[in-house]
Amino acid sequence: MAAPRRGPQAQSSSHYNTLPDLPSISALFLIDFDVKAGYTIIWKQSIPGLELEGVVEYKSLPSGLHTVSEDLIYFVHEDGYAGLSAFVNAPTDEEESRHARMIAVGVLVPLSYGRLGRAWRHADALKDLAAKLAVDRKQTWALDEYWDLCRTRDPNHLPEPIRDSPMASPALGKRALPKGHVRDRSASEGGALMQPGHRLSPFHPAWSLNNLLDTFGPLIFPIQRAALLRKRILISTHTPVNEACNFVYNISVLANIPFSVFDLLDPSAPAQRLRPLFTIGVHDIPFLMADSAQRPGPTPEQPSNPLGSASSGWVACTTDSILAMKDDLWDVLITMPQTQPTNTKEKVWPTVESPKGIPVKATQRDLRRFRTLKAGLRRVAAAAATSTARQPRLSTSSVKTTSFLHNGEDSHTLADAADKIVEPVTWAALAYSGFIWWASAGEQRRSDEAEEAAHDNGLLADLIPGPSPGNPTPQQRRPSGSFNVTGMSGGLGESTTSLTARRATTTADGSASAGGAGAGAGASVDGAEAEEDRARVELGIITYFHRFTATVLGTLAEIVAATDEEEEEEEYNDDYTDLDTSRTQSEVDEDRVAATPTAEVRVDSDALAAMGLDVWSHADAAFVKEIVAMYFDRQARVEGKGVEVCGLRVC
Structure with missing residues (x-):
């Protein structure tokens, strides 16, 4: 039996050794569903002192997974680790398992690599392992091999933590601090998202940013404002949860405080980022209650939490509806609708509410801003598509792309949003608009609209192709008294520092690797450049929201x-x-x-x-x-x- 195993084992080793820049893992485990005992860990490896039993079974397998065939689940371990599990629900002939085999293969990665430990880089391998083990649970040699390849070599010398403060935004230069505003700052959480040689991994949560906008529409703006206020945001969703986990990550990223304004804040200001807790369930209620008791911030008697201070708020998703009923545990509840068929004509929007069922809606300004943002991103995507067309050698099989609705569909969707998720126009606004139109023959209204559009377009100024003749540039038209976020030169990389951390990793043979280095690095330059263009929309979304935050603060x-x-x-x-x-x-x-x-x-x-x-x-x-x-x-x-x-x- 040893000889037949050697073939696939060698093949698997070759495949995993080609994975770029894999973060080291502190634990690897296999969970199997038993009809009598429930989810049980049947294989595990971890660094000394890291507890898995009674923790990862619940965190990595939320309620309702039995209704889907596969899923990717992100979660956090309270000891300072990010978790990722690949779930597979495969049919089987075994009557004792009710003709279904449900397993999950998961890892724990130190949060020192970032808010999710770059765990998504393991997603492809975990899906592959789960698929193999769903066929034969005895193939645990593949788990042994993966653990030997990726495990943390020295648990006592983990990578230096990537701290909260990002580098300066490209649009924001250093400014003289107002008198009395002094604040210590930490290093960047990581390098720029797409600097030369960097690639946005296929399973990176940022690929869901455009879908985040399409899902929430103008509601994304009050959600981001709640995140900036470090509210506790709970997304009540259904399985599969992979996309909801991506939304959690992206909301946290969009609510980052840019470094350029970080030093302008009072020393008592909350943390630079919103804590992403990813998937949570009923077993996390004690943690949430303890966290709630510590708000608005820890006292000297309260030890610091590896997951962050209670004053920094959090964002998470759950499939346990009981959490949505406990409105003392959250500040903002987002209820996701059931998955809609692709041919559905009428869009069902998520609902956003505060405790006691108070609805949260977008403003009329949010609606206009969203329309401008989508139009700008469409132009960014068109420019990226033109650039990508010049890269004939790139294979697009492993590269995700960003899709957009047609203009007509966008207009219909926004008209629907105006009726359902946007505040109605106030009587004062109607009276003012009518009076100004009468007093200035419409000139003042057109001037206000042009200035407003220039303000919004300015947040994407260096990402959109140059304006046509006769149109004012964002620098030419800027609301008086506003904080100029586009006056400084620079690329868009530094505004997206929260997404990745490029760090040399150690492979199984002990050599250092920065991902992409080696014999094939030169041949992949064109492909990497094309991937940068494909991710330009996602980068633009992050840049837009970070500049909005910088403008406000x-x-x-x-x-x-x-x-x-x-x-x-x-x-x-x-x-x-x-x-x-x-x-x-x-x-x-x-x-x-x-x-x-x-x-x-x-x-x-x-x-x-x-x-x-x-x-x-x-x-x-x-x-x-x-x-x-x-x-x-x-x-x-x-x-x-x-x-x-x-x-x-x-x-």
Whole structure:
């Protein structure tokens, strides 16, 4: 029996040795479903001290998997590991297993490699192993081989942790810090997503970014705003969960704080990123309750958690509906609809709500922004397709592509969204629009629309082909007072540093590998360049949202700094009038320290427009108040737009 095994074993070894830049694994396990005992671990290997029993069986196999034939499940282990399991549900003739064999092959990867430990690089191999073991569970030699190839060689010397702060965004240069704003910063979480020689792996969650936009439509903007406020976001979904796990990852990435504005924030601001917990279930309720008890942040008596501080919020998905009923465990609930047939004409949108069933909708500004974003991404995709067409040697069999709806389908979808998931136009907005149209013969309205479109297009300025003659560039038309996110030169790579971490890895023979190096590296240059073009839409989406975040925080930082300067000037004048009093200088200084900063931050409608927010929306006004309190430790007074007659505000 030994001779027949040697053939496939040699073939498998050759295949796995060609996988690029595989992160080392701390555990490998095989889970089998027994009709009497449930899911049980029948084979495992791990580094010393890493507990698997009673943990990975539940985390890697969410409820409802028996209804699908295969799935990829991401999860996190509370000891600081990211997990990935490949599930297979195969028919069998065995009556004792009810004619179905359900197994899962999974790995644990140190989170020091990033928010998911780059576990997706193991996805293809795990799917292959699961398919083989579903046919014959005795082929565990393949697991032994994979463990020997990828295991962590020295558990006491794991890779240096990739910390939270990203590098500077390409659109954002270093700025002078407002007085009093000092904040320690850490290194980048990793290199740029697609620098020369880098490739976006076939199973990378970022490939789902365009589908994320198509699934949520304009709702993606209030979801991102909730993520920026570090809310606890729960996605209630159905199996398969692979796409929901990708959405969790991508929402976390879109809510990153760009490094260029990170130093402008108050030291008490929350963590740079939102924690992605990926798949969770009823067995995670104790963890979620303990995490909820620690909010808004850990005290000196509370030890730090390897998964991050409770003040950083989280985003996760679940197939256990009981979690959706426990509204004390989450702040925002996203309920995904059942999978729709491809020929369905009417789109069923996800629902987003706060506790007590309060619905969350996109604003009218979000709807217009989404329309502009999709049009811009369509042009990015067209430019990428033209570039890719010049790469005849590339085999597209292993490269994912981004698809778009036709313009007509997009228009129909957005019209449907306006009726179902977008706030209605307010009476004040209608009155103002009608008055301005009458007073300026429509000129002011067209000017406002052009400025708004220029603002939105500016967030994709260096990714879209140059404007046609006569059209203003984003630098030529920019809302007054806005934080210029496109004024600095640079590529789009640095705004996507959260996605990958290029790090040399060690292969089975002990040699270092950076992925793609070797005899075939030169021949793959054209293919890598074409893959960069194919991923350009995904990079554009991340760049867009990071620039939006930088615009909001940068504009607010300038307002806070201006408020502080005004307050300091007033205090100086007060001190000048008190020079002849009997108070000592130390007493004056103590009073100044105790009183500064106290001024309320005023955010007017011009500032709201400069940030790309809706000047008529109460939800956006509440968002600004929360974000000023959270990131700048100040109180804000938001003044939306209104209609004034003879100096009196009538609505």
